[in-house]
Amino acid sequence: MQIYGDDRSGNCLKVRWTAEHLNLPYVWHEVLALTGQTASPEFRALNPFGQVPVVRFDDGRTLAQSNAIILYLAEGSSLIPADAFDRAKMFEWLFWEQYSHEVVIAVRRAKVHLLGQTDAEIDPSLLPRGQVILSRMNEHLSERDWFVGTAFTLADMALLPYTRFADQGGFELHRYPAIQAWIRRCEGFLGLPAL
Ligand SMILES: N[C@@H](CCC(=O)N[C@@H](CS)C(=O)NCC(=O)O)C(=O)O
Structure with a gap:
């Protein structure tokens, strides 16, 4: 499988x-977002929406949208709860991530860290909205190790x-100890080096 990312x-x-954790062989093609590379006709042939990530499978079929891709790759694995209600709770967080979390936390981080914008150029509502989001996550994680059930x-x-990456967007992660502990747990589970 070819991953363009x-x-x-974070979406990529x-x-x-997911591919690494499940030992799925892949070739990574680095496509820089925010530079016009995703607007080229070659890239648009892979994903007409002009966004990474997109995956091309060996049979030529393509799949975009990060959460659709990870759901497809993880089908039948322990990354998706077998219990129907736990699975629905997992979806609850996946939809929330795209509709509420990514559009605030990732957007502010891209503006600050990738585009080098100043506070004056950035929508001032992003910071307080992100703080509410992180507080909500911190509260949830204060009572449990993982977002859903008892496993990653x-x-x-x-x-x-x-x-x-939230610190890179001006969100102070040290204010959210349960999130920090969860990040360390996830890094341990996935074998990621600490940032
Ligand atoms: N909902 C999509 C969002 C994908 C997305 O926003 N991709 C950004 C990079 S994170 C992108 O490719 N933007 C086009 C560009 O800036 O060139 C997903 O989860 O995959």
Whole structure:
């Protein structure tokens, strides 16, 4: 399988880490977002929406949207709970990640860290909205080790990369000790070096 992704992107890292964890062989093609590379006709042929990550399988079929990709790769594995309710809770976090978390935490981090924008250029609502999001996660993780059930699932996989990068967006992770402990647990589970 060919993975087209940008290693600075949390959406892309989810896909890489899922493939790594499941020992799925892949070739990584680095495509830099925010530089126009995703707008080339060659890339648009892979993903007409012009976004990474996108995966091309050996039979030529392609799949975009990070959470759709990790769900497909992890089908039948322990990363997806067998219990229907736990599986639905995992989906609850996956949808929340894309609709509420990524659009705040990842967007502010991209503006600060990747685009070098100043506070004056950035939507001022992103910082307080992100703080509410991180507080909500910290509260949830104060009572449990993983987002769903008693084991690492795709809910953790999806929420990990941009949460781990949150400091780069001006969010102070030291204010959220349960999140920090969860990040260390995830790094241990996935074999990632600490940032
Ligand atoms: N919902 C999509 C979002 C993908 C996305 O926003 N990708 C960004 C990079 S993280 C991108 O490729 N943007 C196009 C560009 O900036 O060139 C997913 O989860 O895969």
